[in-house]
Structure formats: structure tokens, C-alpha cells
Amino acid sequence: MARSNEAAAEALTEFADLIAIMGGDSYRIRAYEKAARSVAGFAHDLDRLDVKGLQAIPAIGKALAEKLVEFRETGSIHELDELRAQVPAGLRALLGIPGLGPKKARQVYDQLGISSLGELLDALAAQGLRDLPGWGAKTEENLTRSIRQMQEAGGRIPLGAALSQAEEMVAALEGVAGVRRITYAGSLRRMQDTIGDIDLLVASTDTEPVMAAFTSLRTVDHVLAQGSTKSSVVTAKGIQVDLRVVSPDVWGAALLYFTGSKAHNVRIREMAVRAGLKLSEYGLFHADDETLVAAETEEDVYEHLGLPWIPPTLREDRGEVEAALAGSLPDLVDIGHIKGDLHMHTDLTDGLASLEDMVAAAKAHGYRYCAITDHAPLLTMQRMTPEKALEQRARLAKLQEHAGLALLHGSELNIQEDGSLDWPDEFLAGFDVLVASIHSHFRLSKAAMTKRIIRAMENPYVNVIGHPTTRNLTKRPPVEFDTEEVFKAAARTGTALEINSFPDRLDLSDQMARTAREYGALFAIDTDSHSVVHLDNLRFGVATAQRGWVEHKQVVNTWSLRDLRRFVERKRSRATT
């Protein structure tokens, strides 16, 4: 994704937030929000487009096209600057608190002068908000809880945002004189769902120019430390980035060391000690005479410890060392195994791209098949109807004639509070494949939630449970259900559990996928794409699956079309016999 698109989308989103706080017209707000999503999901680089070209982007008219040009040329938009002058910076951040929207944000500012998270917390602690009109004890309680949940996330950055920041910096430094190798390490290389800070590793014999280039990167806001082998900066987005420079001949040892995890490193260092060796970021040495054993590649170091190379996504000391020793590391799913995406939206509901464009994008990804799964009627805002679904099916059949990959017609159904679904079985039977997801009633009791999900899985037409816990990494905790019961039921009913690749979701999480796998459940790694560019998120879902030790055989969308259809048919026929 082009960086300029993201930056422009962020400016438009901020615009929308500020208009909302100022009490502006709700349709105008929505227009900005929609434009932001459209720009972020636009497949081409905005930088190449003039006012006229920009207007060809959906949801961008003349006014916004001009603002986008202004943004590109000056780095800002004067109307946005004027709004910023009227709304304290901290106030917008309050909108990130679930349960607190623009009206309440404005209210606490106007009536109590609160314009930061800290001030809001103080007021909540002092019970100073319950007397405001429309507020009460319960509101205070809910907001306090929301904030606590946010803080427990610890200001960590979702994987997607961290990775694009890291890749941008790696690309900018790759060409610097003296840089022999460069990569990101740490939790980012292990593809953990959230990242505390970014670790970059450079192999070079000439550190000065590398450090100078690093600390003066455009994205750097300020420098925390600058030395000859290690420097730390904070980016404009508030992300800390550490850069280490090592000699090229110890690249492998350093990469191993800085990739971690700490727990994994401790385990293999213990192994080294027992073998009369010593492992550090500078290499594997004989303990007695300090002669070098291995350092140049990770494979080398692992091999001299008696281990095969262990994929970074497994390096958490969750049994990978034992498995490696026993020769039983999982045959992990990889991005090349994926034969199709089973969860994609189009502009028939809340997607941004047309059916034709989504199909073309799936084809461009080299898929053998893809499923179009627009929202079902009970998500009322999407205004789906049986007629529209059938019409889409007819269009899909027409596209199939020259598609070059198998086009499956599906839908993303809504699991209701009692586990029932949008359409009767007779209508569901007309689809090729169906995803069912929770989009409402997140706070049911654990028992009710368990029963609800299992009932949905028992429907013979439900093939995939979409984003099973509905968690949002920055906003919403996962719903609670009895994992053992649900995962057992998934295995028993022949229902795949989705590993949703959206960077804010990554749902199932790595740990839950690992548990589900132990109960014999199958998986679908989907992108839940709402635009063409979202198809690229697949790598996050695949990495999450790897972290959950998921093997490719356990992922239904690595199967051939024939096997996938059998999977669907088997469940359906079991129900009728």
C-alpha cells in the first residue's frame, strides 16, 4: 500500500473526527469517513493523480479532490488546521474510548475543561461526571472499564501498523552506503499480534553513515539515543524504533538474538551451556577457549546446537525447542499454500470495490478459487435482500465464463443472540459456502455465548465461523465462550474456524488457534477483504496461524477446490441422513 494513501486517509479521518466534535453535519462527517476508507482502500498511488483523476475515486468529489491535492503539496489542509486550532489535541484521542463519542467528548470539554485522557481519568475517579446531563454512575463505570482495558493493551501497536512503519524504514535505509544487510527483528519478525517497539538490524562495517541516515529519516520525530552500534528514535506516530548495527560475519547470531523471544533465547542458551558452548549476539563459542563455532547464519547456529532452523513465528518457548529436538516441528501453513479466499465483500454491501474488481484481484493473487461473502440481511444497515443475493449469484455465474478461477457464491451470515441465522435453510442451500459471524450482543454470559456459537455451527450450511471472538486489538476485548466446548463442536460438526487476517482482528488469535488445533478443529485463513488492497493482509493471518502451530493440511482453503467442495457437501449430507 502506498504510504501517501494512508497519510491522506488519516488526514480525512481526523477531519471527520474534528467536524464531529464541533457538532457538524452528520452527513458531511460520514462523507469524510467514507472518503478516508475509499482512499485507504484505493489500489493505486494517489501521488500520480490530479484533481480530475482523484475524482474518479469513489466517494471523492471536487471539494475533497482539491483538499487532497493541497495535502500533497503542502503537507496539510488549511481548513483542517483551522479545526485543529479549535479542538484541543487530547480531545480527539478521547474518541478512541469505546462508549465515548464526539458529543460526550465535547460535553466534558465545554463543561469541565477536560481535554486529555489523564484529566478524564481524574474526573472519573472523583465521580465528577455523573451529574452532567445524560450521564450517570453507570456511564462513569463503563468508561472507567473501557479505559482500563485500553491501558492494559499497554500502548502496543497492532502488527499491521508496525510492519508498514518498519518496511518503510528498511526501504529507506537499504540504499545507504555501507548497509550490507538490513531487516526487522524482534516481535515484529515473530509476527506477534501487537508490537511494543520496532527492532531493526543492519549488517555493516561502517556504522557512522548508517546511524546518521537512520536518525535523520523523515519519519523520525526525535532521537532518544545515538551511538556507534545502537540508536533509538521515536517516529512521528509515537513508535519507538531501535537500530543495531553488527558486523556482517555475525549476522546470523545477531538476528537470532534480536529476534527473540527472550524465553526462546534463554532456552537455547541453556542448551549451549550444557554442550560446553556460549551463545551471544556475537556468535556461538566454545566456552573454554572462546573460539568461534558459528555466527554467520541462523541455520549455522541452530545446527551446532543440534537443532533444525526454527521459524521465527514459533520462537516463543512454547514447546518448539522440544519439538525441534524430536524432529516433530509442525508442517506449518505458508502463504504459498493458500488456494483461495473464503471471505470477501463487495460494494453490494460495505465493500469498496465492485464484484468484478474483487474477482480480478483474487485472480491476480493466483488463487484457484474465491468466495464472495457479502453481508446478510440481519446486519440491517447493509440492506441485503434475497433478491440482491440472487442477482449477485447470477452476475457471478456470468463472470465465471471468463474468470480463470472458480467463483463461489457465499454470504457472511449473522449469528443472532440465540444462534439462529438470517435465512432459512432452503435459501442457505443455494450458496456454495457460508461464513457465519457474531456482529451483535457481545456481552452475553459465557454459557449463553457458547450455546449460541455451537448452535450456529450445528447448522448444516455454516462452513466457517468468521472472526470467532470478534476481538479488536485496539478497542474491543474478545467475547467469552467455553473454548473447549466450542472447539470440540467445530471438529465434530465439520465447521472451520476462521483466522481472520485483518490486522486489527487476527481472530482467532495465535494461542486460541493452537488450542483449537489440539481439539482437532479445521481452519480457514481469510482476509475479510472490503477492498482490493485488503487481499494483501493474508500474510498476517498466515503468520498468526503459524504462531498457532497450524499445519497446512488443517486449513481448508489450502485444499483443492474438489476437496473444499467435499468438505461443504459432507456437512450438508450428514444433516440430511
Place this chain on the structure above:
DNA sequence: GCCGTTTTCGGCCCGACTGTTTTCAGTCG
């Protein structure tokens, strides 16, 4: 602010939930 086979004005994503209120406002998906 966008958009148009209902085309330059007047619609636009609608309904549920929560907590507040005593008929409704704000938030969310």
C-alpha cells in the same frame, strides 16, 4: 460532502442497545 436511468436538489445506513430519561440521546456495527 457525494451523487445521479428519481440528475444540480435532496436524499444519504438503519436499528438495537445502553443508560438515561419519563420519551430520548448517544454510540455502535
